[in-house]
Amino acid sequence: MVSWKNKWFVVAKLQLRRQARLRREYLYRKSLEDQERQTAERKLKIKEALDSDKPIPTDLRQEALALQKSLEYDDEGGEGITSHIDDEYRWAGVEDPKIMVTTSRDPSSKLKQFAKEMKLIYPNAQRMNRGNYEMTQIVQACRANEVTDLLIVHEHRGEPDGLIICHLPYGPTAYFTLSSTVMRHDIPDVGTMSEAYPHLIFHNFKSKLGKRVMNILKYLFPVPKDDSKRVITFANQDDYISFRHHVYKKVDNGKDIELQEVGPRFEMKLYEIKLGTLENADTADTEWRLKPYMNTAKKRKFLSDD
Known part of the structure; x- marks a missing residue:
């Protein structure tokens, strides 16, 4: 038997x-x-x-x-x-994405709080304690539970400084640095966190790479309803992506709109895109990589045509 x-x-x-x-x-x-x-x-x-x-x-x-x-x-x-982009996002807009948020090993209390706030940003997201799990185990568990994207936040001396977005089951995996992070509880007069599907605003993503990054960020969110009062903005300036999170309401019988920030806020900068998932990142092809030490690096804008 x-x-x-x-x-x-x-x-x-x-x-x-x-x-x-x-x-x-x-x-x-x-x-x-x-x-x-x-x-x-x-x-x-x-x-x-x-x-x-x-x-x-x-x-x-x-x-x-x-x-x-x-x-x-x-x-x-x-x-x-x-x-291959058609294979990666074949169900985008048809099925709602399922997000898993976790941290690096031995996270500080501030990184844990930041991971909780990141979980509130994305609808249908769950947060997992990293513990002693290997990356292969995490990716396999996400695949088995039909998770579409795995987000990992990193820190340096208690400050969040890195974000990895791994799209499942094939990739891509995008690597971002984080800076100027402000938590929700550090924003004065912060509004309540809405659970409605947000409207997305993308500014100055004009190049081919910019549109690729826009798709990676856009497909983390489901399609919102028309009456949603929640707005998330990704504004690119000099290849630094400013993340802002607001809710709005109409005042004076709908003549004016009042914005209220609900946080968190931070700046993102892309430095690599891999055509694979995290467990095989060492052997996957590199779609794009930032080379800051080239002579023309300071003059070029990769995410826009400027």
């Missing part, structure tokens, strides 16, 4: 095999993106040359006939080539 321990071992082994298979399929689809994108660009060049009655570029003349025949099967529908 098979014991329950052997049954649990078999089920766990099958789950690990399934996760590994899904991960391989995701990586394979991602590896095909560059090839498909290059083919689409060559087709577009040939189509533009034929439509404008111009000579076909010399580097495309050998394969021009084959590409022209394949153009007959391309339609006008859709938005072009699908990417």
Whole structure:
């Protein structure tokens, strides 16, 4: 007779095999993106040359006939080539996200309080004590409970200084530094924390990387109702993202709007995006990394086109 321990071992082994298979399929689809994108660009060049009655570029003349025949099967529908981003956020807006918030090991009382306030920011969020759990155990537990995003806050000498956002089950994982953190209880005349789904305001996320970061932050929140009186703002200035949290009410018979900050408030700065989850971050591809010691680093703005 098979014991329950052997049954649990078999089920766990099958789950690990399934996760590994899904991960391989995701990586394979991602590896095909560059090839498909290059083919689409060559087709577009040939189509533009034929439509404008111009000579076909010399580097495309050998394969021009084959590409022209394949153009007959391309339609006008859709938005072009699908990417790994479509796999990452396929259920965004359809199902509400499920957030897990935790801390680094041996957190101070201030970091614990900050984690509690972060849990109140995100609807459908839960907070977990880190304890002695390994990162692999945490990620596997989150996957088993259908958690969509894992948030980890770090500190330095009692001050929150880091935020990691890991999207499950495939990634990406975004790394931010935190600065100028002000807790809720440090804000004078702080308002009550509403549990309504918030409206989101994103300012100055114009570049391709900026839109990528905007999606990572946006999909942490469910779709709000029209009558929600809660507003969360992500304002980018010089690649520093200011986080502000307000509730509002209408006064003077709806002629004016009165804002009230409910906190917390802090500044975020992106320094890395990994195409993977936290347990395999060392081997995952790096989508983007901040290089502050380059000569042109001070002049460039990565999240905006300025």
